[in-house]
Amino acid sequence: MDAQLSDVEAGKRFYGELFGWTFSEPGQAYGSSVWARLDGDRVAALSPKVDGRMPTVWTVYFATPDAGALGRRIAGAGGQLVVAPFPVGDLGTAGLAADPDGAVFGLWQAGTHPGFGRRHAPGTFVWAELYTRDVAAANTFYGGLFHEALFGADAEPDFGRADVGEVFPAEMPSHFLTHFRAEDLDDILGAVQRLGGRVQVPPFETSYGRVAVVTDNQGASFALLQR
Structure with a gap:
């Protein structure tokens, strides 16, 4: 996953204090992006927006052995390619796609960078929730693309689907929401506000945690999950 930000230095200060992340120097990841690390393990990347009109957002990338083939399958299933797969140096091949309801997600075909160095630990990725207007259609679309990864008997759960209206106003577009694990949700919400962020939706109970x-x-939305 990565965050597209107007000010990467401000992002480093915010997430560094919030999660205890450290950061690589520009040029050690790709372009002007920086790796975010926790105890040396890669947990995310922060990237400068190349166009100020782009949204400030966290993007989750789905792993694939063939980004080009997956892009064609996405289009055939009613989705669309937003950014066709392109090489990111020797790290891998990236792309952006949207499902039939407009939720945007990334594609990642690994080269030298396989993905998360750590997840499910405090301060790291723990869950991605798709908020959609049509849960049944989302199950069909993503189940057809990623059935084994999403629904396999041996898969560790990372992904869920819910109706937009369960948490957000009805007019909210379909979207993915990246979740970071929090040991103490109330404490970390206080830190978010001290650092200049804001609480968009107060704590609520789900089947996978609080x-x-x-x-x-800078306005990028994300969720905090206490298991």
């Missing part, structure tokens, strides 16, 4: 939705100091 969740709150926040925005960072």
Whole structure:
């Protein structure tokens, strides 16, 4: 996953204090992006927006052995390619796609960078929730693309689907919401606000834990999950 930000330095200050992340120097990841690390393990990347009109957002990338073939399957299933797969140096091949309801997600074909160095630990990725207007259609679309990864008997759960209206106003577009694990949700919500972020949705109970939705100091939304 990565965050597209107007000010990467401000993002480093916010997430560094919030999660205890450290950061690589520009050029060690790709372009002007920086790796975010926790105890040396890669947990995310922060990237500068190449166009100010782009949204400030966290993007989750689905792993695939063939980004080009997956892009064709997405289009054939009623989705669309937003950014066709392109090489990211020797790290891998990336792309952006949207499902039939407009929710955007990334594609990642690994080269030298396989993905998360750590997840499910405090301060790292723990869950992605798709908020959609049509849960049944989303199950069909993503189940057809990623059946084994999403629904396999041996898969560790990372992904869920819910109706937009369960948490957000009815007019909210379909979207993916990245969740970071929190040891103490109330404490970390206080830190978000001290650092210039805001609480978008106060804590609520889900089948996978207690969740709150926040925005960072630049407006990127994410969730905090206490298992």
